[in-house]
Amino acid sequence: MFWIIVAFMIGAFFGVIIMAILSAGKYDDMVNNRIE
Numbered sequence: 001m002f003w004i005i006v007a008f009m010i011g012a013f014f015g016v017i018i019m020a021i022l023s024a025g026k027y028d029d030m031v032n033n034r035i036e
Helices: 002-035
Strands: none
Touching: none
């Protein structure tokens, strides 16, 4: 049971990081389009 919780926390942690990277990439694209 302990390892299931650990795996879930790690998965959620990486999921948040991936979402942050994707959001930052989309934000950069929006800024670049606005400047052009």
